[in-house]
Amino acid sequence: MADFFDILIVGGGPAGSTAGTLLAKRGWNVAIFEKEHFPRFKIGESLLPGSLGTFERMGVKEKIDKADVIVKYGGKIISACGTRNNRFLFSDVFRCKFPTAYQVERSMFDKLLLDHAAESGCHVFQGAHVTDLAFDVDGVTIHTSDKRFRGRYLVDCSGRNSLIGSRFKLRQNYPHLRKFSLFAHFEGVEREAGIDGTLTQMIRGKDQWIWIIPITAKKTSIGVVLDAQTFKKMKLEPAEAFDQILQENPEVTKQLLHAHRVTEVHATGDFSFRNKRFTGARWVLAGDAAGFIDPVWSSGVFIAILSGENVADMLDRVLRQPERRAAEFTRYERRLGRVMDLYLKFVTAWYTQEFAEVFFHPQKFFQLVPAVNSVLAGTEERLPEVRWRLWIFDLLVFLQKRFAMIAPRMSLLPK
Ligand SMILES: Cc1cc2nc3c(=O)[nH]c(=O)nc-3n(C[C@H](O)[C@H](O)[C@H](O)COP(=O)(O)OP(=O)(O)OC[C@H]3O[C@@H](n4cnc5c(N)ncnc54)[C@H](O)[C@@H]3O)c2cc1C
Structure with a gap:
């Protein structure tokens, strides 16, 4: 006999924890399957104020406020040629509700959210790699290495290698966004005093840009995004290419005078895509499993949390009134697509x-x-x-x- 849950969620990142917490708070029987044991390294550390209302609803905002995070007031774009810069503050937005967001170390932050999902009533299985799944008219069966589980709906929050997206061949890359990224954590990076020291810095070069994000009192995340072709042409190992790019940028080197790298250099590419559909009869995609655009503008975690929240509200209604499913799923597809279109436009413009x-x-x-x-x-x-x-x-x-x-x-x- 397989264990039964109302909702099975694959992936314990921000999308999965958000959807799980809000569904469990509504009284549904929810299981989250996460293949890793948290904490684990993850990139994507700069958050947006648009998520703070959701954190309040989840009851997790106070916990984040008490954690070793940096309260972020906005961002600063600096031209690599050093001639111009522009600081933008969240307090300047129209009808500003939250004038700040957070910069976080994801290993800590994702664990905090997942633990909160468990405290909110979710059954969290860590080290549970979902390897297979099968749908039928009544629901879904999934397999981990040693067990079978059954649920009425499956929420795929498994990130960019989306389980469902791969199974049903839904992935469509953005042909104009063939990017590659190199990144690492540093300590001892020079920081400005006051709110300037909390900002995400984006140093915009001709065919690349570099982020500098303070993520804890000590640590700073630094990364570069460039064309995948440019990286290939450099014919260098990731760590060598990363060092060379940083050294070529005076805006970066002056902040790195007394800094040292505390993680390996990570590399990732081919990350910009959107799946053709976000819903099927018994499944829904949320977060990166639905699509990811680009690191610029920090839309990743924002969309993960927004879609996790929308999925929770939608499935709550659908579980109560199954006849609403088709209309609800269509509305979700449209809404998520619209948010992604907006960011896609800004990402495209950025380049x-x-x-x-x-x-x-x-x-x-x-x-x-x-x-x-x-x-x-x-x-x-x-x-x-x-x-x-x-x-x-x-x-x-x-x-x-x-x-x-x-x-x-x-x-x-x-x-
Ligand atoms: C270079 C780079 C820089 C970025 N910078 C930013 C940034 O500054 N700000 C920002 O907001 N976003 C950023 N992002 C995006 C951000 O990392 C993601 O958008 C965010 O992590 C998405 O959250 P998620 O919950 O959808 O997926 P994830 O955080 O990827 O979580 C998915 C989880 O699913 C688990 N999983 C996968 N497959 C299975 C399986 N079969 N069984 C069980 N578990 C499984 C994984 O272990 C993982 O923990 C960046 C992305 C890149 C590539």
Whole structure:
């Protein structure tokens, strides 16, 4: 006999813990299967204010506030050529509800969320690798190495190698986003005082960008995103390529004067994709298992938590009124697709030089930048006052691209 649950969740990252916590709080019998034993290393450390309302609903915000996290006030974009920079603060967004977010060490943060899911009533199985699954009209059966489990619905939160996405061949890569990333943690990185020391720094070069994220009182996450082809052409091992890129950037080296690396250099590529569908008769995808766009703008964990929350609310309604399933699943597909489209647009724009040129001139477009910030904060992109300003911002980027009439051209090459 297989153990039975209302909901089976594969993956104990932020998407799985969010969905599990909220479903368990509604009284459903939920199991989360996580193949690793937490804590485990994970990249994706810069969060958005748009998740804070969900943390409150989950009852986990106080625990995060007490943990070794950095309260983040916004971000700072610096041109690698050193000529311009632009600081944006979450407090500037329209109808600002949460003026801060968090920078977190994911090993600690993911464990905190997963432990909270267990305390909220979820059955959490760690070291439980889901290796097979089968659907029928009444539900789903999954297999781990030593056991079978049965549930009414399966929520796939297994991350970028989505179990369901691979099984049903749903993956579609974004052809214009063939990126590669190298990253590591450091200690001893120079930090500014006050809120400036909490910001995510994005150092924008011509064909690459570097993030610098303070994640604990001591540790800083540093990474680079570049074209996969450029990395191949370097013909270097990841650690050598990473060191070379950092050393070529004076904006980085001046902060690394007294720093040392405390983890290995990690490398990952081919991460930008979206699955063709997010739902099937007995399954739903959430978080990276549905799709991941790009590290820039920190949309990953935000979308993981948003989709985890939406799935929990939706499945709660569907379990109570099964006849609503088709309509609910369609609405979820549409909503998640819309959020992903919005970030895709901003990610695509980020990799054009014109976007940087317009964005680096906030004083000229002070009415527009809060609108852009609203998207970057993960808050109410559908507010009318945000929508028309975003439209004008896009127009300015377009004019800059065609006629360079909004801002002077920049080299973006490190000097
Ligand atoms: C280079 C890079 C930088 C990034 N930087 C940021 C950032 O600064 N800010 C941000 O918000 N996002 C960032 N992201 C994205 C972020 O890492 C993800 O969006 C986020 O982790 C998604 O959460 P998730 O819960 O969907 O998936 P994950 O966090 O990937 O969790 C999935 C879990 O499922 C488990 N699992 C997988 N398969 C199975 C299985 N078969 N059985 C059982 N368990 C399984 C895994 O072990 C894992 O713990 C970055 C991504 C990359 C690639």
